[in-house]
Amino acid sequence: MRLIGGKRKLGSNSALAIAAGCAVAFMFIATIISTILYKHRMEEAVSLMAEAKYSQYDSYVVMISSDDDSVFWQQVYNTAKKYGEENGVYVDLLSETVDESYSKTQLLEMAIESDCDAIFLEGDSIDETANMLLRAKKKGIPVFSLGTDVDVESRISYIGPNSYSIASLYGTSLVDKLVKQKRVLVLGSNRVSVEDENAFVNNIQIALTGAEITNAPLEFETRTITETGPFATEEYVQNMFKENDLAPVVICLDEETTASFYQAMIDYNKVGSILLFGSDKSSTILTGIKQGVIASSVYVDGSKLGEAAAAAFVEYRDAGYVSDYISVDAKLVDASNIAEELQEVDDEED
Amino acid sequence: MKKIKTKSMSLRKKMILAFCLPTILLFLVNMMLYLGTTRVLNSLDAVYSSNNDLNQLSVGLDSLQTATEGYLNTKTSDALEQYYIREEEYRDLLIAIDDNSDENENRVIERNIKRMSLNYLDLTNQAVESKRGGNVEKYKSIYEEATRTFGYIDSSINSLNNRQFVNNSKSYGAMMAALQTIERLNIVTLVIIGLANLAFVVLIASTIADPLVRLAATANTVSGGDFDVQLPTVRSNDEVGVVTMAFNKMVLSIKDYIKQLTESMEATRKLRENELIMENHVKDAELKYLQSQINPHFLFNTLNAGAQLAMMEGADRTSNYIQRVADFFRYNIKKNKDVVTLKEEIELVDIYIYIINVRFAGEIQFTKEIDEGLLDIKIPSMILQPIVENSINYGLRNIEWTKKIKLSVYELGDYACVSVKDNGTGIERETIERILDGSYVSTPNKSGSNGVGLNNCIERLNIFYERDDVLDIISEGKDKGTETILYLPK
Numbered sequence: 001m002r003l004i005g006g007k008r009k010l011g012s013n014s015a016l017a018i019a020a021g022c023a024v025a026f027m028f029i030a031t032i033i034s035t036i037l038y039k040h041r042m043e044e045a046v047s048l049m050a051e052a053k054y055s056q057y058d059s060y061v062v063m064i065s066s067d068d069d070s071v072f073w074q075q076v077y078n079t080a081k082k083y084g085e086e087n088g089v090y091v092d093l094l095s096e097t098v099d100e101s102y103s104k105t106q107l108l109e110m111a112i113e114s115d116c117d118a119i120f121l122e123g124d125s126i127d128e129t130a131n132m133l134l135r136a137k138k139k140g141i142p143v144f145s146l147g148t149d150v151d152v153e154s155r156i157s158y159i160g161p162n163s164y165s166i167a168s169l170y171g172t173s174l175v176d177k178l179v180k181q182k183r184v185l186v187l188g189s190n191r192v193s194v195e196d197e198n199a200f201v202n203n204i205q206i207a208l209t210g211a212e213i214t215n216a217p218l219e220f221e222t223r224t225i226t227e228t229g230p231f232a233t234e235e236y237v238q239n240m241f242k243e244n245d246l247a248p249v250v251i252c253l254d255e256e257t258t259a260s261f262y263q264a265m266i267d268y269n270k271v272g273s274i275l276l277f278g279s280d281k282s283s284t285i286l287t288g289i290k291q292g293v294i295a296s297s298v299y300v301d302g303s304k305l306g307e308a309a310a311a312a313f314v315e316y317r318d319a320g321y322v323s324d325y326i327s328v329d330a331k332l333v334d335a336s337n338i339a340e341e342l343q344e345v346d347d348e349e350d
Numbered sequence: 351m352k353k354i355k356t357k358s359m360s361l362r363k364k365m366i367l368a369f370c371l372p373t374i375l376l377f378l379v380n381m382m383l384y385l386g387t388t389r390v391l392n393s394l395d396a397v398y399s400s401n402n403d404l405n406q407l408s409v410g411l412d413s414l415q416t417a418t419e420g421y422l423n424t425k426t427s428d429a430l431e432q433y434y435i436r437e438e439e440y441r442d443l444l445i446a447i448d449d450n451s452d453e454n455e456n457r458v459i460e461r462n463i464k465r466m467s468l469n470y471l472d473l474t475n476q477a478v479e480s481k482r483g484g485n486v487e488k489y490k491s492i493y494e495e496a497t498r499t500f501g502y503i504d505s506s507i508n509s510l511n512n513r514q515f516v517n518n519s520k521s522y523g524a525m526m527a528a529l530q531t532i533e534r535l536n537i538v539t540l541v542i543i544g545l546a547n548l549a550f551v552v553l554i555a556s557t558i559a560d561p562l563v564r565l566a567a568t569a570n571t572v573s574g575g576d577f578d579v580q581l582p583t584v585r586s587n588d589e590v591g592v593v594t595m596a597f598n599k600m601v602l603s604i605k606d607y608i609k610q611l612t613e614s615m616e617a618t619r620k621l622r623e624n625e626l627i628m629e630n631h632v633k634d635a636e637l638k639y640l641q642s643q644i645n646p647h648f649l650f651n652t653l654n655a656g657a658q659l660a661m662m663e664g665a666d667r668t669s670n671y672i673q674r675v676a677d678f679f680r681y682n683i684k685k686n687k688d689v690v691t692l693k694e695e696i697e698l699v700d701i702y703i704y705i706i707n708v709r710f711a712g713e714i715q716f717t718k719e720i721d722e723g724l725l726d727i728k729i730p731s732m733i734l735q736p737i738v739e740n741s742i743n744y745g746l747r748n749i750e751w752t753k754k755i756k757l758s759v760y761e762l763g764d765y766a767c768v769s770v771k772d773n774g775t776g777i778e779r780e781t782i783e784r785i786l787d788g789s790y791v792s793t794p795n796k797s798g799s800n801g802v803g804l805n806n807c808i809e810r811l812n813i814f815y816e817r818d819d820v821l822d823i824i825s826e827g828k829d830k831g832t833e834t835i836l837y838l839p840k
Contacts, residue, residue, distance in 0.1 A: 019549070019553050020549075020550050020553035020554050020557065023546045023547075023549045023550035023553060024371065024546075024550055026542075026546045027372075027375055027542075027543055027546040027547065027550070028375075030539060030542045030543055030546065031375070031378070031379055031382075031539070031543065034379070034535060034538075034539040034542075035382060037535055038382070038383070038386055038532060038535055039386075041528050041531050041532055041535070042386055042389065042390065042528070042532070044528060052454070054452035054453050054454045054457060055452075055453045056451045056452065056453070057451050057452075057453050058451070060451075060458070060461070085453065090451075090453055090458065092455075092458055097455055097458065097459055097462075097506075097509065098459075098502075098505050098506055098509045099505065099508060099509045099512060100505040100508075100509070102502075102505075106498070106502070109498060109499075109502070110462075110466070110502045110506075113465070113466045113469045113470075113499050113502060114461075114462040114465045114466055115465040115469070
């Protein structure tokens, strides 16, 4: 018995030594695993602080429009940006990068002071804009006018639709829809100049020449919403309806005016009594066309405009010159092709 | 090699190892965790550093604008100096702003801030120079332009600051989450290491203490007198191992010593026994010496001459008597050797009884009952005759009734029994015990005795047969006779 007991004791003694060794090994393993996990988590945390590696661009182009938030100009911007990225151009919508709300002129000045490589500008006929364009020219910054042209001397190239072709599209639609209306009201927001309106009326009159219209010649009235500030367009349109200061045919020259007028027609139960022709292509406008409230709308494809603008700059940068006019076709949306347009919008949203 | 090293490690080193290893491990783990946490905390400090830089830039810009305005307002040299200081400061601050070409909104704003700031510095310089030159129109228009640019820069800085604050807050949140994870990891690791350390120390302490416990248990058993205990095995060369080895040696030495002592005592006892035998032999020699005092041949020849004379004179009974006496003495001469047969001893008793009956006129009735098959048994000489003589001298001499002696030889188990029974006075119990244990002293050379006492017979029988129960004396009391029995091995 003693011998057996002795052996058992010796056995347990060796087991103790082995167990102690295991404890030490366990400690080392725990330390190593902990170190690995710890290091991994640390690297994760520190990597958050590390500066990211960005792609480099060759040219910095600022884009300025009258309404950067509109669907149209967002489309132009996104397409130009995408095309630019593929060609070493960074297109910056300056109004989005600063929190403060600046005017078009201020944004132009900012772009000039930032020493940008080019400016994509929605043209206008405002003097301050012209002055800024002169400063840009002095500083050697090329300006590309988009949609609406500026003084030919101030810009390198104009990218946009032909104003006559737009007027022709409206003319065609008018001829189709007119019954015996005679008075036509051309309405533009404060971003549309009187000169532009007049030019538009001239062009449409030329386009309608020879057309079969019951009460020809049509009487055109142009109005520009001169008020500025928030909700100016909406309030102006509402007032027109309240005062019944309307015409049987209304052509709105921009997206905002079209949407406001469309909503007012429903609110004041004028659907059917006013023939509304709009501009641009937003989901609201397309819905209006689908409902038959808006007869038709003429729009320029923003993506094509953006791509053409970016391509024009790239060509100018690389070759040193570019055509001073690059045409982008305008399109007409009416009941005949509204289904396709809605499908396109759905596809884009998807 | 490692095992041998561990075995030969001293107790002190083992204990130092047992305490130092866990301590060092815990220290290292703690240090690692501490350094890691410090690193994360340092990174946390850096999270909002970009906001701080932009705030400083904004403050610098404000100061420069104020200084420019101050000079244009006052045109003092102090204001001019102030302007230059602020301009220098702002240029220094601008170094941190990167004029980059990264495709990232924040980086683009940073680039614009840099470019606009450089243009702004040019404008303020031009304004100041124009003011110094007294060109009122120019400095005014330049100042207006500079002020607008100042507004753009300030606005851009604020925008970038806000954007970076949002990003930094995200980073801060992520880092805080990481820190919390690390904190939990620290706690879990420390708990695991702590428990493992505890287990390690307990196990090592048990490993060190176990041989001591076993040694103590064995020592306790040995102290209780049990030297046959299983000795603890020496498994290490440390102090405990040395003590265990010494203890084992000590126990073995004590065992050897006890064995030697026992053997020595046994030898002493045997020596004493031999001494006793020698003493007896000396006594025997003394007896033989006394016997040799009488010239047996002279006595024998004399008695033979007497027997022939009696025959010549026609005294046959006398002749026969003398012849028997001569035979008695001849036995003593012939059988002076130590060992004789039982038959020869019985023949001597017959002669002796004849002589005694002649002396006492045939008053002793002697009967024999002999198992003839036992007569060849060897016994020491001169045993039976002294027993019979004792019966006559002490049992029968003074009795008034018929004197009887019966000699029987019979078999009892493994023994041949020789019984001499008389019907004399008997012997008291105490006397029998004294005779048997050798303490009874007879009176030697008593008249009528041949000189060989019962004591002598008993001692010789005990030595011859190496046992002390060869002879037994039975007496049932006074006047009830005595029986002396010899138990002789066949």
